[in-house]
Amino acid sequence: MDSVNLKTLAKKLNLSISTVSRALRDSHEISVKTKQKVLALAKALNYEPNPYAGSLRKQASRTIAVVIPEVANNFFSLAISGIEEIAQLKGYHVLIYLTHDRYDLELSIARHLASGRVDGILLSVSSESNDFLHLVELKNKNIPMVFFDRVCEEIDAPKVTTDDFESGYQATVHLIEMGCKSIAYLMIAKNLSIGQKRLEGYKEALKDNGHDFEERLVINCSNDKEVNYELIKGVLAGANRPDGIFASVEHLAIASYYACKDSGLSIPEDVKLVSFSNLETAPLLNPSLTTITQPAYLIGKEAATMLFRMLEKKPINIEDQHLELKSMLFQRESTA
Amino acid sequence: MDSVNLKTLAKKLNLSISTVSRALRDSHEISVKTKQKVLALAKALNYEPNPYAGSLRKQASRTIAVVIPEVANNFFSLAISGIEEIAQLKGYHVLIYLTHDRYDLELSIARHLASGRVDGILLSVSSESNDFLHLVELKNKNIPMVFFDRVCEEIDAPKVTTDDFESGYQATVHLIEMGCKSIAYLMIAKNLSIGQKRLEGYKEALKDNGHDFEERLVINCSNDKEVNYELIKGVLAGANRPDGIFASVEHLAIASYYACKDSGLSIPEDVKLVSFSNLETAPLLNPSLTTITQPAYLIGKEAATMLFRMLEKKPINIEDQHLELKSMLFQRESTA
Numbered sequence: 227m228d229s230v231n232l233k234t235l236a237k238k239l240n241l242s243i244s245t246v247s248r249a250l251r252d253s254h255e256i257s258v259k260t261k262q263k264v265l266a267l268a269k270a271l272n273y274e275p276n277p278y279a280g281s282l283r284k285q286a287s288r289t290i291a292v293v294i295p296e297v298a299n300n301f302f303s304l305a306i307s308g309i310e311e312i313a314q315l316k317g318y319h320v321l322i323y324l325t326h327d328r329y330d331l332e333l334s335i336a337r338h339l340a341s342g343r344v345d346g347i348l349l350s351v352s353s354e355s356n357d358f359l360h361l362v363e364l365k366n367k368n369i370p371m372v373f374f375d376r377v378c379e380e381i382d383a384p385k386v387t388t389d390d391f392e393s394g395y396q397a398t399v400h401l402i403e404m405g406c407k408s409i410a411y412l413m414i415a416k417n418l419s420i421g422q423k424r425l426e427g428y429k430e431a432l433k434d435n436g437h438d439f440e441e442r443l444v445i446n447c448s449n450d451k452e453v454n455y456e457l458i459k460g461v462l463a464g465a466n467r468p469d470g471i472f473a474s475v476e477h478l479a480i481a482s483y484y485a486c487k488d489s490g491l492s493i494p495e496d497v498k499l500v501s502f503s504n505l506e507t508a509p510l511l512n513p514s515l516t517t518i519t520q521p522a523y524l525i526g527k528e529a530a531t532m533l534f535r536m537l538e539k540k541p542i543n544i545e546d547q548h549l550e551l552k553s554m555l556f557q558r559e560s561t562a
Numbered sequence: 563m564d565s566v567n568l569k570t571l572a573k574k575l576n577l578s579i580s581t582v583s584r585a586l587r588d589s590h591e592i593s594v595k596t597k598q599k600v601l602a603l604a605k606a607l608n609y610e611p612n613p614y615a616g617s618l619r620k621q622a623s624r625t626i627a628v629v630i631p632e633v634a635n636n637f638f639s640l641a642i643s644g645i646e647e648i649a650q651l652k653g654y655h656v657l658i659y660l661t662h663d664r665y666d667l668e669l670s671i672a673r674h675l676a677s678g679r680v681d682g683i684l685l686s687v688s689s690e691s692n693d694f695l696h697l698v699e700l701k702n703k704n705i706p707m708v709f710f711d712r713v714c715e716e717i718d719a720p721k722v723t724t725d726d727f728e729s730g731y732q733a734t735v736h737l738i739e740m741g742c743k744s745i746a747y748l749m750i751a752k753n754l755s756i757g758q759k760r761l762e763g764y765k766e767a768l769k770d771n772g773h774d775f776e777e778r779l780v781i782n783c784s785n786d787k788e789v790n791y792e793l794i795k796g797v798l799a800g801a802n803r804p805d806g807i808f809a810s811v812e813h814l815a816i817a818s819y820y821a822c823k824d825s826g827l828s829i830p831e832d833v834k835l836v837s838f839s840n841l842e843t844a845p846l847l848n849p850s851l852t853t854i855t856q857p858a859y860l861i862g863k864e865a866a867t868m869l870f871r872m873l874e875k876k877p878i879n880i881e882d883q884h885l886e887l888k889s890m891l892f893q894r895e896s897t898a
Contacts, residue, residue, distance in 0.1 A: 274677045297642065297658075298842070303634035310660065314667075319674050322633075322658035324646065331650075338655050341610045483846050506634070507841070510819050512848030 230271040239267060289319040290533060291344040293335055295327040295352055295376070295449075299476055300504035301522045302350070305374065308526025309348060316534055318345070325352040327449040336360040339369065346370040346533045348526075351378050353415035353449065370536035374529035375520075379419045384536070385548045386529040388520045390420055393553045394427025397472050397500045397518050402435045404498055404561045406470030410443045410461055412454075412478040424474050424502075443468060447478055454478060458485035462497070473501035479515060499560040502553075513559035520553045566607040575603060625655040626869060627680040629671055631663040631688055631712070631785075635812055636840035637858045638686070641710065644862025645684060652870055654681070661688040663785040672696040675705065682706040682869045684862075687714050689751035689785065706872035710865035711856075715755045720872070721884045722865040724856045726756050729889040730763025733808050733836045733854050738771045740834055740897045742806030746779045746797055748790075748814040760810050760838075779804060783814055790814060794821035798833070809837035815851060835896040838889075849895035856889045 232250075236243045241260070249256045249264035256264075267273075292309055294302045306322065313320045321344065325332040332352040339347060340363060347369055351361070358378050365371055365381055377385040401409050411428045415421035425444065432439050445461055447454045458481055461468065473479040479501030483493070491497050493513055500516045508515040528549055535542050568586075572579045577596070585592045585600035592600075603609075628645055630638045642658065649656045657680065661668040668688040675683060676699060683705055685697070694714050701707055701717055713721040737745050747764045751757035761780065768775050781797055783790045794817055797804065809815040815837030819829070827833050829849055836852045844851040864885055871878050 272673060274673045296639070297633040298636060298639035300634060303632070306633065306660065307662075310662075319659070319671065322660070323655070324642065324658070326643075326646075335655065337608060337610045480842060480846070505843070506816060507843045507847060510816070510848060511843060511846050512850070514848070 230268075230273040234271070235264065235267055235273060239263060287343065287345055288317065289321055289344045290346045290348065290530075291321045291323055291339055293323045293325060293332070293339075293347060293349045295325050295350060297322070297324060300506055301375070301476065301502075301520055304504055304522035305350075305526035305529075308523040308528075309530040310526075312527055312530035312534060327352045327354050329355045329357070333360045336364045340364050340367050342367070342369070344369070346372075346537050348372050348374060348529050348533055350374055351376040351415075351418055353418060353421070356417040370533055372529045372533045372536070374525055376415060376418050376420050384529075384532045384542055384546070386525050386532065387420065387548070387550055388525065388553045389550050390423035391427040391430075393502070393518045393520075393555075394424035394472075394474075395431045396427070396555055397502075398428045398431035399435065400516070400555060400557070400561060401470040401472060401498055401500060402431065402437065404470075404494075406468075406498055407437075408440075408443065408466065408468040409437075409470035409472055410445055410468040412445050412447050412458065412471060412473045412475075412482070414447050414449070414475055414478070416446060421474065428472060449477075451477065451481060454481040455485055458482055459489055462486065462489045462491060468497065470498045471500075473499065473503075476501060476503040476505055479503055479505075483511070493560050494562050500555075508556070509558060511560075513562070516558045516561040517556050518553050519556055521551045524551055566604075566609045570607070571600065571603055571609060574607075575599060623679065623681055624653065625657055625680045626682045626684065626866075627657045627659055627675055629659045629661060629668070629675075629683060629685045631661050631686060633658070633660060636842055637711070637812065637856055640840055640858035641686075641862035641865075644859040644864075645866040646862075648863055648866035648870060663688045663690050665691045665693070669696045672700045676700050676703050678703070678705070680705070682708075682873050684708050684710060684865050684869055686710055686712045687751075687754055688712075689754060689757070692753040706869055708865045708869045708872070710861055712751060712754050712756050720865075720868045720878055720882070722861050722868065723756065723884070723886055724861065724889045725886050726759035727763040727766075729838070729854045729856075729891075730760035730808075730810075731767045732763070732891055733838075734764045734767035735771065736852070736891060736893070736897060737806040737808060737834055737836060738767065738773065740806075740830075742804075742834055743773075744776075744779065744802065744804040745773075745806035745808055746781055746804040748781050748783050748794070748807060748809045748811075748818070750783050750785070750811055750814070752782060757810065764808060785813075787813065787817060790817040791821055794818055795825055798822065798825045798827060804833065806834045807836075809835065809839075812837060812839040812841055815839055815841075819847070829896050830898050834898075836891075844892070845894060847896075849898070852894045852897040853892050854889050855892055857887045860887055 232243050232246050236246045246264050249261045310320050323335045332355055358380055361378055361381055372384045374386045377387055413421055429439050445457055471482050482499055486493050486497055493499050503517040504519055504522050508517050568579050568582050572582045582600050585597045646656050659671045694716055697714055697717055708720045710722040713723055749757055765775050781793055807818050818835055822829050822833055829835050839853040840858050844853050
């Protein structure tokens with residue numbers, strides 16, 4: 227099968243190759259009518275530009291990369307859907323790279339991207355990273371970049387997050403209102419603002435309600451499910467066990483269900499549980515899970531919109547440089 | 563920041579550029595000792611080859627693409643982990659492309675990949691596709707390709723699946739043994755062998771146990787959650803409503819929970835439910851869900867292993883061209 231190239235298109239349309247090429251690049255020098263004619267034929271003949279040849283000239287791969295810790299987390303799968311909605315409108319492909327929350331993988335992906343594989347990057351930082359030099363280097367390559375959810379405050383790039391402080395505050399107040407006297411905070415990403423802000427919200431809520439903050443109740447969790455399960459079981463085994471758990475990410479809530487079950491503790495009678503989560507099955511769990519639900523789809527959409535503004539060299543308002551979208555508390559049986 | 567290129571490496575090592583280049587390409591003309599020296603320095607200086615320049619010469623991007631319907635499905639997130647384990651061992655990056663089970667997106671991604679962006683492709687076909695010409699075209703580009711889970715029988719490429727017929731048979735027999743007289747089969751991917759084989763297993767199990775097959779109990783579901791929910795509610799509303807449901811994919815089980823709940827039907831008292839699923843929360847649901855669980859991680863790992871054999875031009879045994887790995891039934895409360 228002969229491949230369709232610019233020459234084929236130009237010949238069939240009786241236009242010059244350069245006109246066709248500029249029409250495909252959406253150049254302002256070409257009329258809308260001509261562009262439409264060219265695009266229609268290109269589509270009909272399945273014309274696919276050689277991404278390598280094009281890229282050598284002007285680094286336009288018409289792809290964006292989404293670098294995220296994991297996909298087995300409903301927040302990220304919803305955020306991807308939001309990103310893809312915008313990317314499809316713009317005619318871009320979306321490549322997803324997973325760091326598995328590992329610094330070494332994030333580093334390797336950053337270097338891979340630094341060599342110019344994509345036109346723009348949406349990034350949610352690995353929670354194990356505490357050195358961000360690789361991201362600074364990537365940013366210095368002048369590849370447009372937007373952070374979302376797990377952002378790196380140290381780098382001057384647009385950011386889209388939820389109201390982590392307020393949500394952490396609200397979740398803790400809710401547990402206090404439901405009668406909890408001793409609330410454990412299951413933490414991840416302690417090096418990132420997301421982890422810190424949720425912790426600050428928790429602390430502030432304790433203070434405002436006359437509860438003492440106890441360092442022992444802040445549990446530093448990892449991304450290893452077995453380790454987290456054992457950690458939570460340990461916390462629940464002590465004499466001074468907490469009667470409330472605030473999980474800062476979805477997988478810690480699931481680990482808490484198993485830890486409570488295997489410790490012979492009932493949710494919510496013995497331990498009340500609230501978690502940041504976009505888990506689709508939250509209302510179906512036994513008991514159903516009270517969640518702080520992030521507007522994941524919208525976060526993805528807004529982050530992608532911001533990235534395309536950068537790709538199109540449009541300005542971003544200073545007040546939008548860090549966009550903060552509100553999460554919502556859904557009260558269910560786990561805190562009844 | 564000056565970027566490190568072949569010239570920099572050559573100068574520092576006092577070698578010719580061509581020697582450095584061949585060492586990095588693992589050429590047999592270069593000694594192991596020299597290769598190690600070159601690789602060590604390349605690593606120390608964060609040398610990253612320009613993927614476009616390299617690719618124009620020999621199409622070696624050191625990336626593989628994974629094309630899948632969705633990530634909000636635990637089967638695929640586990641399969642990706644299996645794929646990435648192998649890819650990391652081989653020093654390859656993994657790019658994930660989502661089709662959202664849409665034919666038009668799969669087509670667009672196939673054309674994108676046909677232009678030579680990646681070295682190899684792992685593909686799980688969109689359940690809405692009933693025309694596979696775009697995959698035939700992709701295959702004709704001689705890009706190594708392996709199908710997994712949702713395979714396209716019409717294309718001569720290695721395949722890794724589970725034992726779809728046997729699993730469909732087993733799930734249906736289990737419902738019959740638990741007392742079900744009228745079992746609905748919630749089907750997707752009716753154009754793919756995965757959908758057909760699971761259906762055949764269901765039919766055969768009915769026959770072997772003296773149950774009549776009823777066309778009305780085969781429910782053609784889509785990928786639209788709302789539509790599926792309404793479909794299932796409709797099935798449960800009739801006078802001859804089924805007392806058993808066999809869901810062929812995870813999201814149909816979740817839709818069934820909601821449909822039963824909103825129809826005032828109890829699982830398992832009124833309706834027993836079994837589903838293909840790798841849902842992490844299956845044991846935590848109310849009631850816990852009986853699942854046919856696929857070896858998702860292993861399927862990903864085997865498919866990737868096969869792809870790398872192709873990339874390394876190693877032969878694949880004829881009996882491994884279609885590898886079938888066994889799924890397992892986990893009996894829980896939803897069929898008690």
